[in-house]
Amino acid sequence: MKGGALPIAVALLAVGAACATPPKPRELEALDNLRTTNQAKLPEVAKRAPDLMAEADRRGNAAHEEWQSNDLDESRNNALMAQIKLKTAIALYDQDQLKNQIQTLSGQQAQAEEEYASLAKDLASEQEKVALLQKYVDARKAAEADKQQMSTEQQKAKADHDKLSQQLSAEQKIAAARMALRMADTVEAVQYARDQYSAAGDLLARSEAALKQNDFAGAEAAAVAAKKSADDAAVAAKPSYEKAEESSQNKARNEALVRDAPTIPGVKVRIDPRGDLQRLVIVVPEMFSKRDPNIAPGHDYVLDAVANLLKKYPSYPVQLVGYTDNRGKSTELIAISAARAQAVYSALAERGVETKRLMVSGLGGEDPFVDNKSASGRAKNNRVEIVFLYH
Amino acid sequence: MTRARRMWGVLVIGFGVGAALGGAARAGEEDDLQRQIDTQKSTVVDLERLDDLKAVTDEIGRLRSWLDEAWGLRAKHEYDEVRTVLDRALKQEDLIRAEIVVSKLRAQELKREASMKEIKEKVAHTRKALQETSEKKKALEKAAQ
Numbered sequence: 001m002k003g004g005a006l007p008i009a010v011a012l013l014a015v016g017a018a019c020a021t022p023p024k025p026r027e028l029e030a031l032d033n034l035r036t037t038n039q040a041k042l043p044e045v046a047k048r049a050p051d052l053m054a055e056a057d058r059r060g061n062a063a064h065e066e067w068q069s070n071d072l073d074e075s076r077n078n079a080l081m082a083q084i085k086l087k088t089a090i091a092l093y094d095q096d097q098l099k100n101q102i103q104t105l106s107g108q109q110a111q112a113e114e115e116y117a118s119l120a121k122d123l124a125s126e127q128e129k130v131a132l133l134q135k136y137v138d139a140r141k142a143a144e145a146d147k148q149q150m151s152t153e154q155q156k157a158k159a160d161h162d163k164l165s166q167q168l169s170a171e172q173k174i175a176a177a178r179m180a181l182r183m184a185d186t187v188e189a190v191q192y193a194r195d196q197y198s199a200a201g202d203l204l205a206r207s208e209a210a211l212k213q214n215d216f217a218g219a220e221a222a223a224v225a226a227k228k229s230a231d232d233a234a235v236a237a238k239p240s241y242e243k244a245e246e247s248s249q250n251k252a253r254n255e256a257l258v259r260d261a262p263t264i265p266g267v268k269v270r271i272d273p274r275g276d277l278q279r280l281v282i283v284v285p286e287m288f289s290k291r292d293p294n295i296a297p298g299h300d301y302v303l304d305a306v307a308n309l310l311k312k313y314p315s316y317p318v319q320l321v322g323y324t325d326n327r328g329k330s331t332e333l334i335a336i337s338a339a340r341a342q343a344v345y346s347a348l349a350e351r352g353v354e355t356k357r358l359m360v361s362g363l364g365g366e367d368p369f370v371d372n373k374s375a376s377g378r379a380k381n382n383r384v385e386i387v388f389l390y391h
Numbered sequence: 392m393t394r395a396r397r398m399w400g401v402l403v404i405g406f407g408v409g410a411a412l413g414g415a416a417r418a419g420e421e422d423d424l425q426r427q428i429d430t431q432k433s434t435v436v437d438l439e440r441l442d443d444l445k446a447v448t449d450e451i452g453r454l455r456s457w458l459d460e461a462w463g464l465r466a467k468h469e470y471d472e473v474r475t476v477l478d479r480a481l482k483q484e485d486l487i488r489a490e491i492v493v494s495k496l497r498a499q500e501l502k503r504e505a506s507m508k509e510i511k512e513k514v515a516h517t518r519k520a521l522q523e524t525s526e527k528k529k530a531l532e533k534a535a536q
């Protein structure tokens with residue numbers, strides 16, 4: 001039994017070994033892996049390349065069968081062919097997919113580029129607007145800055161101008177005050193309005209000091225006050241000054257009159273004051289004969305000289321007073337004396353003397369020039385006296 | 392010459408002619424297979440040049456090894472096996488061409504995607520710039536009033 005069993009077992013093992021499936025060929029394993037890896041898309045691949053897929057399936061099935069039947073060379077060859085067919089089918093499918101994807105991407109890219117172009121256009125437009133706005137804003141800022149700077153410069157110029165104006169005004173006021181003081185000097189206010197004049201001088205000095213310290217307002221105010229004081233001083237001094245001046249002039253004129261009057265030949269001159277009134281009396285004796293009211297011949301030169309004297313001193317009022325001697329009735333003598341004064345009046349008027357300053361009167365035999373006892377004395381009393389009146 | 396000897400002579404001549412014809416046929420098949428192998432080898436060079444992206448170098452290597460295998464089989468006069476290998480090699484060529492197209496399309500797709508990404512970034516950047524510019528414009532308009 002033992003001797004017969006061993007060969008049987010060996011034979012069974014040999015048969016089993018011969019019947020056992022051989023190891024799967026590497027090519028077939030790769031094919032199966034390829035299928036497994038692409039399992040998901042194989043239905044779609046089959047739609048794209050049905051002939052290739054069918055061939056791959058056929059070759060694959062054959063490879064498996066040949067492997068099972070231990071025909072490994074054929075199995076390898078069919079597995080390789082199946083791989084090639086399957087890979088080719090997958091490649092064709094991938095081509096389509098990629099083409100579609102590229103087309104889709106192209107469409108999307110075109111859309112995106114269109115969107116980009118639109119956005120870029122909008123952006124360019126907006127940027128242009130922004131640039132314009134920026135320019136406008138910058139220009140406006142610059143204008144405002146210029147305006148502010150100009151305003152500052154204008155303010156400074158105005159301040160300088162105001163300062164100069166104030167200075168000029170103050171200087172003008174000071175000049176006016178000086179002029180007012182000069183005017184006050186002309187009426188000798190320093191003498192006749194001492195306090196006001198002194199105040200004006202002080203104010204002017206204060207004004208000049210303020211001007212030196214650039215206190216133009218103070219200088220102007222002091223100058224105005226100085227001018228007012230000087231004007232007041234001038235006004236206050238003027239009457240006194242004029243009075244003094246007139247008095248001085250009158251005195252000189254009176255003195256001249258007193259000097260000139262005696263130079264007329266054939267006349268007698270005397271000063272005959274009556275109270276405040278001064279009287280320069282020019283006596284022309286023997287101008288008339290007895291009762292004759294007319295001027296005796298030969299007195300033209302005297303009348304000419306008297307007329308010239310009257311014209312030389314035109315401001316004096318003059319009395320023409322006729323006289324007679326004392327022989328006759330008083331009323332007649334007065335009428336004759338008045339007629340004699342009138343005759344002289346007419347003679348002087350003929351010589352161009354202004355008649356409104358002449359006053360005519362006749363006093364008859366009053367106030368004899370000399371004694372009437374003698375004939376020569378009486379002749380001398382028939383006269384006209386020309387009286388210059390003054391203070 | 393007897394009839395039998397004449398028949399032997401015919402047979403010998405026939406065999407010789409047959410052998411000569413058989414040898415000529417085998418030599419013609421061998422040359423034909425060699426031309427096919429050479430043609431496919433030159434095709435491999437073309438395919439390598441086409442595969443400028445080097446995407447199918449494995450498949451080309453496999454093709455080249457099969458052609459070498461065919462060359463070896465031809466040398467062993469195993470013509471059926473040579474034809475089988477050459478047939479597979481032809482299909483492999485088709486596969487390689489298809490995969491080269493795929494690689495080129497994939498490269499094109501990648502390029503498109505890169506372009507797309509770039510244009511999308513430009514769009515996003517421009518949109519942002521536009522928004523910022525619009526805000527700036529509003530601010531300037533307010534300042535200009």
